[in-house]
Amino acid sequence: MNLNNRYRYETIEERDxxxxxxxxxxxxxxxxxxxxxxxxxxxxDAIYPLLFGGGITVLFIWLVGRIASRFPEQxxxxxxxxxxxxxxxxxxxxxxxxHGILITSFELRGIAEISHLYLFEQTPIEIIGLTFLLxxxxxxxxxxxxxxxxxxxxxxxxxxxxxxxxLFSFGFTRYDNSIPIFQTDLQGxxxxxxxxxxxxxxxxxxxxxxxxxxxxxSPKQAPKKAVFGMIWVVVLHLMIxxxxxxxxGNITTExxxxxxxxxxxxxxxxxxxxxxxxxxFFIIWTMAIFxxxxxxxxxxxxxxxxxxxxxxxxKIVFVLSPIIFFLTGLPKNQDELGxxxxxxxxxxxxxxxxxxxxxxxxxxxxxxx
Amino acid sequence: MNKRSxxxxxxxxxxxxxxxxSFTIEIGxxxxxxxxxxxxxxxxxxxLIIREITIGPNQExxxxxxxxxxxxxxxxxxxxxxxxxxxxxxxxxxLLDYFYQEIIAIADxxxxxxxxxxxxxxxxxxTAIYVDGTNTVLLMGTAGGExxxxxEPQSERLIRGPRAGFIENIxxxxxxxxxxxxxPNLRFKTHEIGRRSKQKLVVSYIEGIIHPDLxxxxxxxxxxxxxxxxxxxxxxxxxxxxxxxxxxxxxxxTERPDRAVEALLKGKVVILVDGTPFVLITPVTLTExxxxxxxxxxxWIVGTSLRFLRYLSAFIAIFLPSLYIAIVSYHPEMLxxxxxxxxxxxxxxxxxxxxxxxxxxxxxxxxxxEAGVRLPKIIGATIGIVGGLVIGxxxxxxxxxxxxxxxxxxxxxxxxxxxxxxxxxxSLRLLRFTFMIAAAFLGLYGIILVYIMVNIHIVNLKxxxxxxxxxxxxxxxxxxxxxxxxxxxxMLMKRPAYLNTKDDTAAKKRRQSK
Numbered sequence: 001m002n003l004n005n006r007y008r009y010e011t012i013e014e015r016d017x018x019x020x021x022x023x024x025x026x027x028x029x030x031x032x033x034x035x036x037x038x039x040x041x042x043x044x045d046a047i048y049p050l051l052f053g054g055g056i057t058v059l060f061i062w063l064v065g066r067i068a069s070r071f072p073e074q075x076x077x078x079x080x081x082x083x084x085x086x087x088x089x090x091x092x093x094x095x096x097x098x099h100g101i102l103i104t105s106f107e108l109r110g111i112a113e114i115s116h117l118y119l120f121e122q123t124p125i126e127i128i129g130l131t132f133l134l135x136x137x138x139x140x141x142x143x144x145x146x147x148x149x150x151x152x153x154x155x156x157x158x159x160x161x162x163x164x165x166x167l168f169s170f171g172f173t174r175y176d177n178s179i180p181i182f183q184t185d186l187q188g189x190x191x192x193x194x195x196x197x198x199x200x201x202x203x204x205x206x207x208x209x210x211x212x213x214x215x216x217x218s219p220k221q222a223p224k225k226a227v228f229g230m231i232w233v234v235v236l237h238l239m240i241x242x243x244x245x246x247x248x249g250n251i252t253t254e255x256x257x258x259x260x261x262x263x264x265x266x267x268x269x270x271x272x273x274x275x276x277x278x279x280x281f282f283i284i285w286t287m288a289i290f291x292x293x294x295x296x297x298x299x300x301x302x303x304x305x306x307x308x309x310x311x312x313x314x315k316i317v318f319v320l321s322p323i324i325f326f327l328t329g330l331p332k333n334q335d336e337l338g339x340x341x342x343x344x345x346x347x348x349x350x351x352x353x354x355x356x357x358x359x360x361x362x363x364x365x366x367x368x369x
Numbered sequence: 370m371n372k373r374s375x376x377x378x379x380x381x382x383x384x385x386x387x388x389x390x391s392f393t394i395e396i397g398x399x400x401x402x403x404x405x406x407x408x409x410x411x412x413x414x415x416x417l418i419i420r421e422i423t424i425g426p427n428q429e430x431x432x433x434x435x436x437x438x439x440x441x442x443x444x445x446x447x448x449x450x451x452x453x454x455x456x457x458x459x460x461x462x463x464l465l466d467y468f469y470q471e472i473i474a475i476a477d478x479x480x481x482x483x484x485x486x487x488x489x490x491x492x493x494x495x496t497a498i499y500v501d502g503t504n505t506v507l508l509m510g511t512a513g514g515e516x517x518x519x520x521e522p523q524s525e526r527l528i529r530g531p532r533a534g535f536i537e538n539i540x541x542x543x544x545x546x547x548x549x550x551x552x553p554n555l556r557f558k559t560h561e562i563g564r565r566s567k568q569k570l571v572v573s574y575i576e577g578i579i580h581p582d583l584x585x586x587x588x589x590x591x592x593x594x595x596x597x598x599x600x601x602x603x604x605x606x607x608x609x610x611x612x613x614x615x616x617x618x619x620x621x622x623t624e625r626p627d628r629a630v631e632a633l634l635k636g637k638v639v640i641l642v643d644g645t646p647f648v649l650i651t652p653v654t655l656t657e658x659x660x661x662x663x664x665x666x667x668x669w670i671v672g673t674s675l676r677f678l679r680y681l682s683a684f685i686a687i688f689l690p691s692l693y694i695a696i697v698s699y700h701p702e703m704l705x706x707x708x709x710x711x712x713x714x715x716x717x718x719x720x721x722x723x724x725x726x727x728x729x730x731x732x733x734x735x736x737x738x739e740a741g742v743r744l745p746k747i748i749g750a751t752i753g754i755v756g757g758l759v760i761g762x763x764x765x766x767x768x769x770x771x772x773x774x775x776x777x778x779x780x781x782x783x784x785x786x787x788x789x790x791x792x793x794x795x796s797l798r799l800l801r802f803t804f805m806i807a808a809a810f811l812g813l814y815g816i817i818l819v820y821i822m823v824n825i826h827i828v829n830l831k832x833x834x835x836x837x838x839x840x841x842x843x844x845x846x847x848x849x850x851x852x853x854x855x856x857x858x859x860m861l862m863k864r865p866a867y868l869n870t871k872d873d874t875a876a877k878k879r880r881q882s883k
Binding site for chain 1: 813
């Protein structure tokens with residue numbers, strides 16, 4: 001409708017990118033990130049590899065933004081075909097669709113596991129996952145701009161919950177938990193850097209901006225916004241790691257399944273109305289996981305949509321949903337789930353990094369518009 | 370589908386030939402024949418008054434026709450009948466022109482040749498004068514009849530605000546708006562809706578403030594209405610709303626002229642329908658449905674606090690019963706031990722699970738409310754007593770529900786009525802049931818899933834093309850100061866940015882010359 005174009009309410013705008021980055025990245029990963037970092041480091045040493053890894057991710061998201069913003073109002077497939085060839089572009093789109101599907105099912109399984117742990121013991125995991133998937137399907141069936149609007153609605157609530165958590169756990173911090181300093185060996189730093197890149201990049205989901213930024217009409221500022229969004233994420237990670245390690249100490253953090261939720265368990269909300277902040281925190285976190293799921297699913301749909309132009313969006317959604325639900329059931333236990341997460345993460349990171357660098361090189365060499 | 374619509378259009382053509390614009394019945398020159406054809410067309414109604422008069426030196430016959438009860442009697446008697454009877458036309462004068470120019474003391478007077486125009490005018494309360502020997506008819510705007518006085522609106526009360534409300538007569542309603550806005554750019558665009566009722570519908574806006582696309586879109590939608598009779602503005606609302614599947618009102622109704630005027634000045638469209646005191650305002654956003662004019666009439670600290678109170682009430686109205694269900698049946702550990710014990714003690718002896726308990730009370734309340742609305746005012750008080758007894762004392766002492774449930778039901782009910790728009794209050798009460806069912810199945814997790822679903826619905830919903838979730842999503846920071854809080858007036862110099870108004874300055878600080 002003419003009205004929408006005039007008001008620019010049905011397109012994705014630059015400001016949406018700033019909100020989209022944290023919404024995309026923040027999900028399950030951050031809930032157990034302090035454990036995987038504390039695992040390989042000593043004391044508070046996790047912050048250095050986190051800063052380093054965060055820096056690399058910020059650099060990469062800037063590159064992603066740079067290349068995607070060169071092709072405003074074009075789909076990923078269109079500009080990828082210009083830079084490479086059509087078959088290669090289709091292959092890359094397929095890989096991104098696959099990543100989107102894997103991420104969706106990973107997050108779905110994750111939320112089912114955590115609900116099972118913290119909210120109800122008796123309800124079967126499948127039911128929890130299925131209901132969540134149905135809600136995600138409902139969101140993806142709607143308009144794309146609406147998903148970005150959802151980000152804007154939910155992100156403030158999530159941020160308030162995190163700040164609340166950090167603020168109230170401040171009283172439980174013990175400074176001797178931060179020592180010893182610089183005792184980690186290089187191997188440990190190396191592992192921690194890997195893991196922090198995995199977490200900060202949200203298992204490679206930040207690469208979805210390759211799809212989204214090019215949809216923005218005038219994406220001049222988009223790379224900058226994406227960088228700001230990423231810095232925001234890194235700062236959030238830093239704060240959470242620091243507080244978690246200071247409260248629990250390195251050794252305890254290492255052995256907690258979801259240290260951030262445990263953190264929420266320790267704090268007491270003044271007023272004596274809510275006994276368990278953890279349940280409430282997790283409920284709010286559901287929205288963060290939902291945002292990631294919806295966007296990952298949407299990227300899979302977007303990628304497939306551009307390949308199969310004649311197929312209706314809803315059909316793609318309805319074909320993908322059972323596949324995602326089937327994949328959700330594959331990992332046998334939480335250890336396997338964690339491993340799967342890492343594999344998906346490396347797959348995503350490798351995909352995004354190679355595609356971005358390849359595109360940048362081709363762009364410089366060929367100079368296509 | 371195609372076949373059906375084709376059939377329909379042929380059918381309507383056959384039954385009412387006057388629908389077709391190219392086909393009009395001309396009026397003849399013979400008075401008796403003319404009168405007979407008019408009477409046949411209208412089916413010789415008993416309230417059709419035909420006064421035949423013979424006048425002038427040539428003894429020419431004229432006839433004056435109107436519907437009794439639909440005209441302003443004073444006007445018909447004093448300004449038409451009396452003047453016509455006392456007139457003394459010259460022998461060679463053209464009688465029709467003579468009346469038109471000199472005799473009839475009514476400003477709104479037109480000539481026509483078409484029988485359709487005449488019958489439509491008479492049915493709308495105008496008076497027609499036929500003169501024998503000519504095929505032209507004089508139509509005089511004498512529409513009047515019984516009207517209600519302008520009173521304080523029943524459905525939206527303000528403590529501080531004008532005591533005027535719209536009435537059923539659209540002419541009066543337009544003048545109520547006109548009285549407040551003397552801007553020459555105020556536009557009233559008239560549509561006619563209702564194939565048979567031929568009601569007047571007026572789209573009102575201020576040119577130069579409103580975004581033109583908005584007016585075009587609304588006019589386009591209004592043109593698509595094809596119905597016999599629009600019972601009220603509520604029906605028009607349902608014809609032109611964006612999504613018929615939504616529980617949320619995408620156009621709000623108001624009985625208050627001041628509210629309509631405020632909307633016009635913000636750059637919105639106001640739709641008035643003849644025969645109903647409720648006018649429609651569009652576009653509207655979710656936050657705006659919680660605004661009352663009271664906020665603007667009070668100082669900003671009070672206004673802002675009232676707004677927050679209303680948001681909190683909406684939250685309570687939607688979530689409180691479902692939170693009770695979820696916490697009692699799934700997560701009792703979330704509450705402090707003392708509170709859990711007192712709830713458990715109160716629930717002791719209640720034979721039902723929390724969900725059934727809450728559902729019973731909620732439905733009882735809805736029944737009481739519905740009965741209270743339908744009953745005559747005199748009996749209404751009885752409902753209060755019966756309701757108080759049923760909901761309160763007896764249910765508890767019979768051991769069917771717990772006292773805490775009574776508190777929750779009462780609080781929820783009262784909270785839902787703080788929404789200034791009744792249509793929004795109903796939506797909140799409806800949503801509450803969805804949340805209760807979700808809480809019964811999946812506890813807090815169910816509540817958050819339904820909450821996400823409601824949000825998905827809201828971000829996909831539009832009011833005449835404008836996202837319902839503005840100014841939160843898409844984020845329009847400028848609008849927060851009058852959409853979420855009510856900032857001091859000096860800070861509210863601009864019209865809402867989301868409406869993309871052409872003239873965005875609503876107020877200015879005047880420079881003092883020293």
